[in-house]
Amino acid sequence: MAAGQQNKQFNLWSTCQDYYELTKPKVVLLLLLTALVGMCLASDTWISWQILIAGLTGIGFLSSAAAVVNHVVDRKIDSKMARTFNRPVAKGKVTPQKALIFAAVLTVVGYVILELWVNRLTAVLTLAGLLGYAVVYTMYLKRATPQNIVIGGLAGAIPPLLGWTAVTGEIHAHALLLVLIVFTWTPPHFWALAIHREKDYAKAQVPMLPVTHGIEFTKTSILLYTVLLCVVCLLPYLIGMTGLIYLIGSTLLNAGFLYYAWKLKFTATEQTAMQTFKFSIIHLMVLFVVLLVDHYVRF
Numbered sequence: 638m639a640a641g642q643q644n645k646q647f648n649l650w651s652t653c654q655d656y657y658e659l660t661k662p663k664v665v666l667l668l669l670l671t672a673l674v675g676m677c678l679a680s681d682t683w684i685s686w687q688i689l690i691a692g693l694t695g696i697g698f699l700s701s702a703a704a705v706v707n708h709v710v711d712r713k714i715d716s717k718m719a720r721t722f723n724r725p726v727a728k729g730k731v732t733p734q735k736a737l738i739f740a741a742v743l744t745v746v747g748y749v750i751l752e753l754w755v756n757r758l759t760a761v762l763t764l765a766g767l768l769g770y771a772v773v774y775t776m777y778l779k780r781a782t783p784q785n786i787v788i789g790g791l792a793g794a795i796p797p798l799l800g801w802t803a804v805t806g807e808i809h810a811h812a813l814l815l816v817l818i819v820f821t822w823t824p825p826h827f828w829a830l831a832i833h834r835e836k837d838y839a840k841a842q843v844p845m846l847p848v849t850h851g852i853e854f855t856k857t858s859i860l861l862y863t864v865l866l867c868v869v870c871l872l873p874y875l876i877g878m879t880g881l882i883y884l885i886g887s888t889l890l891n892a893g894f895l896y897y898a899w900k901l902k903f904t905a906t907e908q909t910a911m912q913t914f915k916f917s918i919i920h921l922m923v924l925f926v927v928l929l930v931d932h933y934v935r936f
């Protein structure tokens with residue numbers, strides 16, 4: 638193969654990688670897992686393939702679009718922080734215009750899929766999630782208040798409800814309880830990372846909790862939110878929505894989260910904040926898998 642052609646192929650591949658990175662694929666995958674669990678828990682029978690595929694594709698496209706807009710709006714902040722300076726828009730590898738066109742295409746295609754093959758309620762709620770994250774959180778809250786991620790967390794917490802409404806067309810209290818779990822999980826998830834990256838956020842002048850209220854206050858807040866998360870995680874069992882498998886699984890996971898939150902507050906080493914952040918992701922992922930197993934293997 639000629640060197641020029643090889644170069645072209647390499648450029649195309651690295652452009653594709655840049656666009657893929659803009660969608661925050663790992664975050665979107667976990668969001669989709671929570672949406673899938675919302676779908677499965679909404680029904681006592683198997684859900685239809687059309688709802689499953691169209692629902693997850695639409696929710697995935699709109700979540701990805703929100704992530705792309707976040708890269709564009711935050712490009713100046715991102716370029717000042719060690720964790721994010723290499724991102725495609727911050728680095729100038731993808732122009733803001735091209736990224737916005739990509740986000741617009743994802744939004745329109747995702748919305749049309751939800752409207753045509755799922756239902757209007759799910760389409761509108763997913764669009765609200767997109768606007769909540771891309772506009773309310775990214776453009777306003779992130780720069781305005783240390784409670785940014787608490788309020789903005791609602792957008793990231795909504796996918797289980799989206800999965801539920803995709804299957805039933807209705808909002809149900811059980812779905813709202815799943816939303817509440819992700820909503821309560823978000824502050825300890827993010828603040829653990831924010832402690833580790835406090836200097837970055839201070840340098841970029843983003844008013845995250847460790848910057849405005851200090852590391853100790855943030856550690857206490859993480860511990861208190863983790864205790865609250867343990868209580869909220871008990872509710873599905875207490876109201877009869879889940880069975881013993883969930884009770885045992887969630888208790889073990891919450892004991893793990895409490896261990897890290899306690900250690901972070903009272904006996905932290907330099908690694909504890911990052912370990913807590915990493916555990917938070919495993920916690921939510923396994924918790925939702927356990928919800929799924931509990932739903933299909935009830936005893």
Ligand code: HEM
Nearest residue numbers: 663664667668671720786789790793794819823827830918
């Ligand atoms: C306002 C709410 C949230 C904030 C502020 C937040 C913040 C963050 C940040 C700053 C990172 C590090 C990203 C990086 O290093 O590139 C991260 C990683 C991650 N977050 Fe969140 N998060 C939120 C909600 C969520 C939700 C709702 C989920 C899924 C249900 C989620 C799943 C993840 C995953 C899977 C990662 C690891 C990504 C990777 O390794 O590339 N987050 N989060």
Ligand SMILES: CC(C)=CCC/C(C)=C/CC/C(C)=C/COP(=O)(O)OP(=O)(O)O
Nearest residue numbers: 664699700703704763766767770792793796
């Ligand atoms: C339709 C729908 C459900 C939309 C929600 C989409 C979504 C991608 C939520 C994830 C939340 C998240 C990763 C926040 C981090 O933003 P940040 O700007 O604080 O973090 P960063 O510095 O890593 O960009």
